[in-house]
Amino acid sequence: MKVGVVVFPGSNCDRDMYHVLTDVFKFNAEYFWHEKGLPKNIDAVILPGGFSYGDRLRSGAIAAHSPIISDVRKMAEKGIPILGVCNGFQILVEAGLLPGALLKNTSLNFMCSWTNLIVENNKTPFTNKLKLHQKIPIPIANGEGRYYVDNDALKKLKKHNQIVFRYSEVINGSTDRIAGVCNEDGNVVGMMPHPERAAESAINPIDNKPSSLIFESLLDTIGVIH
Amino acid sequence: MATFNVHVTIENKPGISDPEGETILNDLVLKGNHSAVSKIKTAKMLKFTIKEKDKKSAKTTVQEICDELRIYNPMVSKVTIDVFDV
Numbered sequence: 001m002k003v004g005v006v007v008f009p010g011s012n013c014d015r016d017m018y019h020v021l022t023d024v025f026k027f028n029a030e031y032f033w034h035e036k037g038l039p040k041n042i043d044a045v046i047l048p049g050g051f052s053y054g055d056r057l058r059s060g061a062i063a064a065h066s067p068i069i070s071d072v073r074k075m076a077e078k079g080i081p082i083l084g085v086c087n088g089f090q091i092l093v094e095a096g097l098l099p100g101a102l103l104k105n106t107s108l109n110f111m112c113s114w115t116n117l118i119v120e121n122n123k124t125p126f127t128n129k130l131k132l133h134q135k136i137p138i139p140i141a142n143g144e145g146r147y148y149v150d151n152d153a154l155k156k157l158k159k160h161n162q163i164v165f166r167y168s169e170v171i172n173g174s175t176d177r178i179a180g181v182c183n184e185d186g187n188v189v190g191m192m193p194h195p196e197r198a199a200e201s202a203i204n205p206i207d208n209k210p211s212s213l214i215f216e217s218l219l220d221t222i223g224v225i226h
Numbered sequence: 227m228a229t230f231n232v233h234v235t236i237e238n239k240p241g242i243s244d245p246e247g248e249t250i251l252n253d254l255v256l257k258g259n260h261s262a263v264s265k266i267k268t269a270k271m272l273k274f275t276i277k278e279k280d281k282k283s284a285k286t287t288v289q290e291i292c293d294e295l296r297i298y299n300p301m302v303s304k305v306t307i308d309v310f311d312v
Contacts, residue, residue: 058299065295094296101302103238106245148242148302173243 001222003029004042006072006088008063013049013085013196020196021046025215034066043222044081044125045072047088049141049194059102059144060090069095081125081221082188086142089180089190098181098190099157100149102142106173110143114206116168117179117193121161124186125221129213135168136214137206138193145192147174147181160184165191227277228311230284235306236298237269244268272297281309 003021007014014031021029032038034052038045052063063069069091076082076097084092092098105111117136119127130136149157154175157163165180180191198204198211238244244267251266274291278284285307292298298305 061296101299103302108245108249
């Protein structure tokens with residue numbers, strides 16, 4: 001059972017993610033450079049945060065055309081759990097694996113702070129151990145984190161239960177306070193906040209348990225035993 | 227074949243807020259007493275230089291590149307393409 005952590009030029013949360021996966025939750029994880037393919041024995045794929053290609057053109061727009069994305073796409077179609085965090089979420093959106101767009105925060109600021117998420121869908125491979133409407137204290141760190149969908153797309157998201165997380169309050173102008181979404185099948189999830197920065201008590205002054213449950217949900221899904 | 231400069235302007239679709247444009251308007255231009263200005267929209271421009279047989283082909287090719295490589299996100303942005311002789 002193996003989790004792939006994809007590394008793009010400009011990824012900077014790949015090591016944090018790898019550390020949490022391996023040292024904290026005892027996953028068997030491996031880095032994969034974006035120009036390589038993914039082996040067939042991968043059970044989950046995580047696209048970490050960062051600034052792929054220096055956010056040139058638009059956050060995630062260039063990395064969305066990296067060679068590895070065609071394998072990520074194939075795995076998504078097979079139902080393999082895929083998680084994009086922050087820039088990883090932006091890449092999944094730009095690759096068309098998730099709907100919508102991530103725009104500059106309304107404040108135009110790079111926002112780096114603790115916030116609270118509310119769980120809106122606990123049926124995904126990354127949320128199945130969380131309670132519906134559970135609160136998750138978690139940090140955000142982004143400049144282009146304002147999730148946008150038009151009214152028709154928003155109706156579709158609601159119809160298919162694709163809103164996974166909302167912010168507990170308006171923080172950056174995101175449509176309907178959306179902080180994370182999934183595809184229609186629920187196996188591809190993207191979120192702007194950073195669970196890898198919140199899943200350990202040493203770095204989470206509030207409560208690390210809810211973010212831990214994101215990783216424990218994946219453990220439960222792909223059947224890795226501690 | 228001739229060489230053309232093709233300007234691709236990417237901007238938010240109408241109805242999608244442009245906080246940068248609003249800030250430039252409200253906190254710079256209007257505070258500078260230029261009250262005749264009512265709106266400012268920011269955009270990104272890409273300048274392509276391309277060899278094509280004519281202007282129409284140059285425009286078509288660049289539009290195809292923009293669509294194929296998702297140079298703009300059609301959910302939120304629109305593009306305007308202008309072709310100029312070099």
